[in-house]
Amino acid sequence: MWSNNSAVPFLLTGFMGSEIVHHWIAIPFFAIYLSIIFGNGTLLVLIWNDHSLHEPMYYFLAMLAGTDLGLTITTMPTVLSVLLLDHREMAQGACFTQSYFINTLATVESGILFAMAYDHLIAIHTPLRYNSILTNSRVMKIRLGILMRGFLSIAPPILLLHWFPYCHSHVLSHAFCLHQDVMKLACADITFNRLCPVIQVVLTYFLDALINLISYILIFKTVLGIASGEEQVKALNTCVSHISCVLVFYITVIGLTFVHRFGTHVPHVVHITMSYIHILFPPFMNPIIYSIKTKQIQRSIVRLFSGQGRGEAIILES
Numbered sequence: 001m002w003s004n005n006s007a008v009p010f011l012l013t014g015f016m017g018s019e020i021v022h023h024w025i026a027i028p029f030f031a032i033y034l035s036i037i038f039g040n041g042t043l044l045v046l047i048w049n050d051h052s053l054h055e056p057m058y059y060f061l062a063m064l065a066g067t068d069l070g071l072t073i074t075t076m077p078t079v080l081s082v083l084l085l086d087h088r089e090m091a092q093g094a095c096f097t098q099s100y101f102i103n104t105l106a107t108v109e110s111g112i113l114f115a116m117a118y119d120h121l122i123a124i125h126t127p128l129r130y131n132s133i134l135t136n137s138r139v140m141k142i143r144l145g146i147l148m149r150g151f152l153s154i155a156p157p158i159l160l161l162h163w164f165p166y167c168h169s170h171v172l173s174h175a176f177c178l179h180q181d182v183m184k185l186a187c188a189d190i191t192f193n194r195l196c197p198v199i200q201v202v203l204t205y206f207l208d209a210l211i212n213l214i215s216y217i218l219i220f221k222t223v224l225g226i227a228s229g230e231e232q233v234k235a236l237n238t239c240v241s242h243i244s245c246v247l248v249f250y251i252t253v254i255g256l257t258f259v260h261r262f263g264t265h266v267p268h269v270v271h272i273t274m275s276y277i278h279i280l281f282p283p284f285m286n287p288i289i290y291s292i293k294t295k296q297i298q299r300s301i302v303r304l305f306s307g308q309g310r311g312e313a314i315i316l317e318s
Contacts, residue, residue: 039287068283111146
């Protein structure tokens with residue numbers, strides 16, 4: 001049954017003690033929001049329109065950009081409404097839904113980064129079999145598997161939130177809903193909700209990180225076996241963008257985990273700031289990284305924004 005308090009909304013919180021400058025704090029958040037939409041939206045347009053980018057790696061990149069867009073659009077309107085309009089109330093159903101998508105999309109992003117590592121491994125370790133291994137149907141199955149894992153693994157603890165009674169304070173510590181934040185307000189046995197995310201982290205983030213590491217050990221071993229130094233550099237350059245995105249993602253995850261687990265005496269503003277960095281920094285950096293480090297993306301950008309794109313693209317390529 002639904003709890004008697006199901007109609008009582010949660011109260012979101014901005015930067016406690018800094019309410020008087022919330023409007024000023026909103027300015028960089030809004031700028032980052034627009035940058036994320038523009039950067040990831042541009043990547044999606046490029047990959048959709050440019051046939052030279054219709055390859056497995058760029059299909060995964062499009063999925064990464066879409067996930068980053070989804071994560072940002074899920075959270076930032078709520079954050080901006082708190083900072084700009086002081087609109088703090090959020091219905092419980094909307095809060096649980098937001099929490100579900102935040103956790104789901106973060107899990108999906110971890111899976112995409114693992115799939116991209118697999119793509120690089122096949123491209124470098126067995127280049128002659130690349131097209132026969134990563135067929136369009138297989139890429140589609142991998143993408144579907146990543147989505148199913150993300151959307152199904154998060155469902156059980158989020159569904160339980162609907163049945164919990166909330167007799168404590170309804171004030172959350174963020175300007176958006178997080179599962180670990182909401183469950184602490186429940187007046188019920190939340191053992192499952194405490195343990196399930198830990199298991200989920202081990203089976204997703206930790207496992208994906210381990211597979212990423214193993215993939216790059218095999219990649220470096222293959223690269224070291226290449227006689228030509230120039231070919232070694234060329235092979236490694238194809239991995240720079242992905243390695244950078246992996247580092248950005250997992251450094252923010254590890255930083256947030258350490259702050260939550262061991263930062264008992266750390267100021268509350270540090271907890272809040274790390275949460276925003278975890279949600280906003282990877283979506284902000286990923287399109288920048290791929291635009292700077294990937295020549296095919298650079299050429300496609302030139303063709304998109306310049307009338308003489310093809311001629312300039314040749315210059316970039318050379």
